[in-house]
Amino acid sequence: MKIFGYQLPSLTSLILWGILWEIAGQLKLTFFLPPLSAIFSTLMEIGTSRVFLKALTETGYAFFAGTFLAIVIGIPVGILMGKSRLIDELLLPWVNMFLSAPLTALVPVMMVLFGFGMKAIILTTTMFAIWIIVLNSRAGVMHINRSLIEMARSFGATPMDAFVKVYFWAALPEILSGVRIGFIRGVKGVIIGQLLISIVGFGALFELYSGQFMMKHFWAVLIVLFSISFTIAEFLSHLERKVAYYAAQR
Amino acid sequence: MMRYRSYLLTFLSACIVFGSWEIAGRIPVSYAFPTFLETIAAFWTLLKNGTMFVAYFETLKPLVVGVLISSFVGVGIGLAIGLSRMSDWLLSPIFVVMQTAPLAALIPLLVMIYGIGLTSKVAVVIIMAMPVIVLNTGGAVRNTPVSIVEMAQSFLGTRRDVIFKIILPAASPIIFAGLRLGVSAGFIGAILAELKITPTGVGDIITYSRSIADYPSMYAAIMSIILLAVIFLNVLERIENFLFKGAKHVYASD
Amino acid sequence: MMSHNTTNDNDQAVAVRDVYKSYGDVMALRDMSLDFPRGQLTSLLGPSGCGKTTLLKIIAGLLSADSGEITVNGHPITGPGPDRAFVFQDFALLPWATVLRNVAFGLELRGVAKSEREAIAEKYITDVGLRGFENKHPHQLSGGMRQRVGLARALSVDAQVLLMDEPFAAVDEQTRRKFQEDLLNLVKHENKTFIFVTHSIEEAVYVSDQVAILLPRPSRVSEIIRPEGFRHKDADSIRRDSEYLDIVDRIWASLRTYVE
Numbered sequence: 001m002k003i004f005g006y007q008l009p010s011l012t013s014l015i016l017w018g019i020l021w022e023i024a025g026q027l028k029l030t031f032f033l034p035p036l037s038a039i040f041s042t043l044m045e046i047g048t049s050r051v052f053l054k055a056l057t058e059t060g061y062a063f064f065a066g067t068f069l070a071i072v073i074g075i076p077v078g079i080l081m082g083k084s085r086l087i088d089e090l091l092l093p094w095v096n097m098f099l100s101a102p103l104t105a106l107v108p109v110m111m112v113l114f115g116f117g118m119k120a121i122i123l124t125t126t127m128f129a130i131w132i133i134v135l136n137s138r139a140g141v142m143h144i145n146r147s148l149i150e151m152a153r154s155f156g157a158t159p160m161d162a163f164v165k166v167y168f169w170a171a172l173p174e175i176l177s178g179v180r181i182g183f184i185r186g187v188k189g190v191i192i193g194q195l196l197i198s199i200v201g202f203g204a205l206f207e208l209y210s211g212q213f214m215m216k217h218f219w220a221v222l223i224v225l226f227s228i229s230f231t232i233a234e235f236l237s238h239l240e241r242k243v244a245y246y247a248a249q250r
Numbered sequence: 251m252m253r254y255r256s257y258l259l260t261f262l263s264a265c266i267v268f269g270s271w272e273i274a275g276r277i278p279v280s281y282a283f284p285t286f287l288e289t290i291a292a293f294w295t296l297l298k299n300g301t302m303f304v305a306y307f308e309t310l311k312p313l314v315v316g317v318l319i320s321s322f323v324g325v326g327i328g329l330a331i332g333l334s335r336m337s338d339w340l341l342s343p344i345f346v347v348m349q350t351a352p353l354a355a356l357i358p359l360l361v362m363i364y365g366i367g368l369t370s371k372v373a374v375v376i377i378m379a380m381p382v383i384v385l386n387t388g389g390a391v392r393n394t395p396v397s398i399v400e401m402a403q404s405f406l407g408t409r410r411d412v413i414f415k416i417i418l419p420a421a422s423p424i425i426f427a428g429l430r431l432g433v434s435a436g437f438i439g440a441i442l443a444e445l446k447i448t449p450t451g452v453g454d455i456i457t458y459s460r461s462i463a464d465y466p467s468m469y470a471a472i473m474s475i476i477l478l479a480v481i482f483l484n485v486l487e488r489i490e491n492f493l494f495k496g497a498k499h500v501y502a503s504d
Numbered sequence: 505m506m507s508h509n510t511t512n513d514n515d516q517a518v519a520v521r522d523v524y525k526s527y528g529d530v531m532a533l534r535d536m537s538l539d540f541p542r543g544q545l546t547s548l549l550g551p552s553g554c555g556k557t558t559l560l561k562i563i564a565g566l567l568s569a570d571s572g573e574i575t576v577n578g579h580p581i582t583g584p585g586p587d588r589a590f591v592f593q594d595f596a597l598l599p600w601a602t603v604l605r606n607v608a609f610g611l612e613l614r615g616v617a618k619s620e621r622e623a624i625a626e627k628y629i630t631d632v633g634l635r636g637f638e639n640k641h642p643h644q645l646s647g648g649m650r651q652r653v654g655l656a657r658a659l660s661v662d663a664q665v666l667l668m669d670e671p672f673a674a675v676d677e678q679t680r681r682k683f684q685e686d687l688l689n690l691v692k693h694e695n696k697t698f699i700f701v702t703h704s705i706e707e708a709v710y711v712s713d714q715v716a717i718l719l720p721r722p723s724r725v726s727e728i729i730r731p732e733g734f735r736h737k738d739a740d741s742i743r744r745d746s747e748y749l750d751i752v753d754r755i756w757a758s759l760r761t762y763v764e
Contacts (some may be wrong), residue, residue: 008339010339010342010343011343011346012339013339013340013341013342013343014343014344014347016340017343017344032359032362032363086259089255089256089259089260089263090259090262090263090266091263093260093263093264094263094267097476097480100434100479100480100483101476101479101480102434102437102438102440102441102475102476102479103438104438104441104442104445105441105452105456105472105475105476106472106476107445108445108456108457108460108468108472109468109469109472111460112280112282112460112465112468113280113282113283145594145596147592147593147594147595147596148596148598150561150564150566150590150592150596151590151592151596152613153565153566153584154564154565154566154584154588154589154590155584155589155590155609155610155613155614155661156584156585156586156613156614157613158613161613165598165609165612165613166598169598169600170598172600184349184350187350187351187352188352188353188354190352191352191354191355192352192354192442195354195355195357195446196442196445196446202355203355206355206358207358209358210358210359210361210362211358213362218358218359222355222356222359225351225352225355226347226351226352229350229351229352230347230350230351232350233350243600
């Protein structure tokens with residue numbers, strides 16, 4: 001988008017939307033949309049409060065524990081699938097199924113098996129994040145340029161050397177992109193878990209504020225949550241772009 | 251022999267999974283973990299006494315309505331984004347943020363606004379399904395190969411011709427893929443709505459049988475909705491492969 | 505130093521004897537025998553499907569023959585070895601590594617200490633004309649420069665036999681000509697045996713001491729041509745030499761029936 005010959009950066013339109021929001025809020029068009037400025041001043045108030053920080057730590061803990069599990073299990077499984085045809089054929093149908101299945105339906109199973117607490121929320125997060133990580137790691141290993149493999153062999157690389165110095169790095173762009181999408185799915189998983197399993201963390205705040213019609217508080221927490229998840233996604237896609245130049249070469 | 255290898259292995263893999271499910275259920279690993287056969291039996295009962303059909307009629311209502319609305323509106327917005335830099339600048343960021351955000355957090359708000367009826371559930375499906383449809387359509391339209399657009403222009407095609415005869419056909423494989431991903435997200439939304447807002451349809455079977463500890467029925471209901479979604483999405487993918495044979499499958503986003 | 509113009513039957517760097525290779529039902533190589541004189545450049549030339557790349561990869565040890573024997577300096581091969589180095593058509597560079605590390609990578613895999621291998625790599629980087637690009641990554645280089653990296657990597661492991669799989673196929677025509685001239689110099693000054701796969705008749709005749717023409721279905725060596733008359737001429741005048749032009753025409757006449 002250009003205005004007077006000046007290129008507006010993307011995402012700047014969000015400022016325009018913010019202004020419109022503020023105007024709509026000041027005009028009191030609807031009870032559900034308080035002015036943005038009021039939301040931000042509420043945010044300043046609750047941002048340092050014990051309740052908010054507790055919710056943040058609870059959500060952050062569940063999120064990082066869940067995605068950590070997804071990464072340490074997902075990447076090795078994916079690499080194994082990419083390397084062994086038998087394992088691949090045994091696991092691939094299930095991975096594909098869980099990748100597109102509505103995993104929300106499995107949350108009640110998590111509840112009855114692992115209790116109505118943190119454990120079930122962490123595992124829900126893992127369940128949301130893991131499949132795409134497995135699939136991308138698998139694709140990364142399978143798409144390694146054939147001649148890179150031959151190159152390593154022709155110069156006499158040991159299997160260990162070939163793996164550490166060539167295969168892992170060659171698959172890295174796709175593994176990273178799997179981790180990025182896994183993180184995005186993990187954020188969704190942790191919130192769904194907190195809404196359905198037990199009312200803790202941000203889920204609890206949303207319930208509390210909407211139950212008591214505290215719209216400013218509700219939006220404040222929502223904006224924080226959306227910003228955090230957007231920042232995580234952007235940070236990871238930045239990392240991905242740093243290695244993207246070599247993904248183009250296979 | 252080699253031709254059947256993959257079917258054979260899929261079958262073997264299913265046997266391993268269902269077999270271990272059965273064994274784990276018999277040990278049992280948890281009082282809330284029924285065996286595979288019990289689950290199948292419960293599934294059969296639910297199917298035979300008609301509960302399942304009534305439930306799915308309820309569940310599919312918000313899903314179908316929501317997906318239809320998101321498809322029409324989403325493809326429309328996507329076209330606008332792909333064709334005009336102005337709307338791209340104005341609208342894309344909203345959907346990019348929606349795509350990465352945990353939209354489930356909006357459910358309490360939707361309930362406040364629309365109550366606990368069908369409208370809320372349709373709204374949940376829409377917010378889940380719309381972003382991926384919009385972003386895929388926009389990306390596909392924007393990335394139409396320049397050479398074929400220039401070809402049409404050099405043969406004196408009008409703007410209208412270019413859009414309807416070049417851009418739309420070229421973008422349709424990815425638009426369709428976006429719609430499929432939208433349906434997938436819609437399923438998540440529909441189930442989330444039934445578990446979170448008010449238990450109806452399949453969500454009701456799940457919630458109710460959990461509350462009376464009838465775990466086989468609960469597992470059967472969950473299995474049925476996952477199977478339904480996976481089979482339906484598979485059919486869509488087959489249609490896609492049939493319609494757009496040879497087209498490149500590049501997704502604009504997750 | 506071995507002169508590149510003398511050869512005798514006892515001085516073959518690489519010998520291929522009765523090699524068979526098939527993929528499923530498709531016979532890629534049938535009873536293939538061929539000698540590669542030491543210190544010279546031999547081209548494998550032929551239409552697609554004649555098995556020239558298969559033969560090269562078997563010599564490299566990347567593929568194994570179904571039967572038959574390959575000897576390098578009289579020793580039968582069992583797999584890749586330090587006596588041979590491969591130059592890949594698509595360069596096969598590590599995209600995440602600098603030019604310096606890429607060139608030194610063959611030595612790195614052999615466990616040569618960092619300072620030593622980098623000193624060797626520096627020398628060959630200079631030789632191929634890439635001085636000053638040591639810390640660039642492959643994606644910052646043009647196709648021609650990337651292949652110079654691939655060449656420097658193969659040279660730096662100091663193998664006696666250099667195997668080149670259509671090394672200039674992915675670079676533009678002008679760069680390609682420059683490469684061909686450089687290759688002539690390389691053959692003259694390095695005491696190495698080159699085996700060179702190409703589908704360009706002009707290229708084969710221009711750079712080779714010996715051209716082996718391979719024909720498909722069944723794959724066989726139909727003819728061995730030794731373009732010797734113009735070898736002493738300088739790089740510029742070869743392309744106008746009448747013997748050069750005659751040989752090119754003759755090869756085309758025998759190959760044209762095999763082109764679909």
